[in-house]
Amino acid sequence: MKLKKTFIISALLVTPMLYGCxxxxxxxxxxxSAQALQVATLSDADMKALSDKSxxxxxxxxxxAPANDKYxxxxxxxxxxxxxxxxxxxIDYKVxxxxxxxxxxxxxxxxxxxxxxxxxxxxxxxQGIIGHExxxxxxxxxxxxxxxxxxxxxxxxxxxxxxxxxxxxxxxxLGDIAQQFVQSRFSQKQESAADxxxxxxxxxxxxxxxxxxxxxxxxxxxxxxILSTHPSSKDRAKNIYNRIDKMKK
Numbered sequence: 001m002k003l004k005k006t007f008i009i010s011a012l013l014v015t016p017m018l019y020g021c022x023x024x025x026x027x028x029x030x031x032x033s034a035q036a037l038q039v040a041t042l043s044d045a046d047m048k049a050l051s052d053k054s055x056x057x058x059x060x061x062x063x064x065a066p067a068n069d070k071y072x073x074x075x076x077x078x079x080x081x082x083x084x085x086x087x088x089x090x091i092d093y094k095v096x097x098x099x100x101x102x103x104x105x106x107x108x109x110x111x112x113x114x115x116x117x118x119x120x121x122x123x124x125x126x127q128g129i130i131g132h133e134x135x136x137x138x139x140x141x142x143x144x145x146x147x148x149x150x151x152x153x154x155x156x157x158x159x160x161x162x163x164x165x166x167x168x169x170x171x172x173x174l175g176d177i178a179q180q181f182v183q184s185r186f187s188q189k190q191e192s193a194a195d196x197x198x199x200x201x202x203x204x205x206x207x208x209x210x211x212x213x214x215x216x217x218x219x220x221x222x223x224x225x226i227l228s229t230h231p232s233s234k235d236r237a238k239n240i241y242n243r244i245d246k247m248k249k
Contacts, residue, residue, distance in 0.1 A: 039147045039150050039151045039154070042147075042166075046166055047107060047143060047146060047147070048107070048108045049166050049167070050146060050150060050166050050177070051106040051107050051108035051110060051146055052108055052110075053166070053169065053174050054106065054146070054149075054174055054177050054178040054181060055092075055106055055108065055110035055112075055178070057171060057174040057175050057178045058112065058178045058182070059094070059112075061175070062096040062097075062098070062112075063096065063097040063098065064094050064095065064096060064097070065094070065095035065096075065097050065115065069095070069097075071095040071097070071115050071118055072094075072095055074118065074123070075093055075094075075095050075113055075118070075126075076093065077123070078123055078126050078127055078130065079091070079093045079111075079130075081127060081205060081207060082127060082130060082131060082134065082201065082205060082207075083205070085109075086105075086109060086134050086137050086138055087137065087138055089107075089108065089109040089137075090109050091109040091111055091134075092109055092110050092111065093111050093113070094111070094112055094113075095112075095113055095114070095115055095118065096112055096113070096114045096115065097115050098114050098115060098116055099115075099116045100114050100116045101114060101116040101117045101120060101219075102114045102116070102117060102182075103117055103129055103130065103133055104133060104181075104182055105130075105133035105134060105136060105137050105142055106137070106142055106146065106181065107137055107140075107142045107143040107146060109137070111130065111133060111134070113126070113129075113130065117129065120218060121211075121215055121218065122211065123211075124207070124208055124210065124211030124214075125211040125212070125214055125215035125218070126211075126215075127202060127207050127211055127212075128198055128202060128209065128211040128212030128213075128215050129198075129212070129215050131197070131198030131199075131201045131202055131212065132194045132195060132197070132198040132212070133194075134197070134198070134201065135193065135194035135195070135196075135197030135198050135201070136186065136190070136194050138197060139190070139193055139194065139197060141186055141190045141193075141194065145181055145184040145186070146177075146181050148180075148184070149177045149178075149180035149181045149184070150177055152177075152180060153169075153173055153176055153177050153180075191236070192236075192239070195212070195236055195239060195240065196239075196243075198212050199212060199240055199243055203247070209240060209243070209244060210240070210241075210244060212240050213236075213237040213238075213240035213241050213244075214237070216233040216234075216236045216237040216240070217233065217234075217237050219233055220232065220233025220234060220237075
């Protein structure tokens with residue numbers, strides 16, 4: 001029996017989320033704030049190492065489309081149209097074979113697109129969606145989402161935020177960090193900025209940006225309550241259509 005598709009779209013949703021939300025006393029708040037500050041001051045190399053490990057943990061649990069798979073061929077073609085670098089970092093594109101509808105990108109250039117969303121979208125729409133994910137990377141949103149996920153793990157396990165701590169993370173802890181990152185919710189401002197980044201990228205590459213708008217329309221259809229966003233999918237599509245109209249004038 002074919003399972004009903006699960007709509008995730010981690011980076012396309014924007015409702016803020018608090019992980020493990022419990023009542024905190026003053027000491028816990030101080031400790032959490034101190035850990036967050038420690039994480040924020042980690043080097044780019046440390047954050048890349050954390051992203052590398054988290055992505056590898058996600059890959060280990062996923063069914064990845066092989067090199068000769070139709071999904072891989074399709075994604076490679078789309079990737080070629082968008083480019084293979086983001087902020088000077090090489091992009092590693094892979095497809096997860098799953099009915100889930102999702103796509104995400106980490107700051108280290110790890111981009112994962114689920115076959116469920118590829119079945120739902122045409123190539124132009126996927127260009128828009130992936131461009132949006134690349135926007136989260138280029139604008140620093142993905143790095144900050146990873147910092148939040150890491151800070152949460154440190155708070156849960158009373159670990160100090162150091163480069164050595166990253167190296168000593170267990171597979172279970174890395175799995176938790178990766179899952180929290182994939183389930184991250186970005187702010188309204190971040191989502192709008194990533195939408196506009198994707199639009200500009202598509203135009204720069206000579207790609208029709210209308211697919212970005214129609215992808216929002218598809219994602220906001222019968223599952224609007226699941227995909228409720230601020231701004232809404234309808235408003236996000238309208239923003240892209242308005243930008244297309246201005247470009248024509």
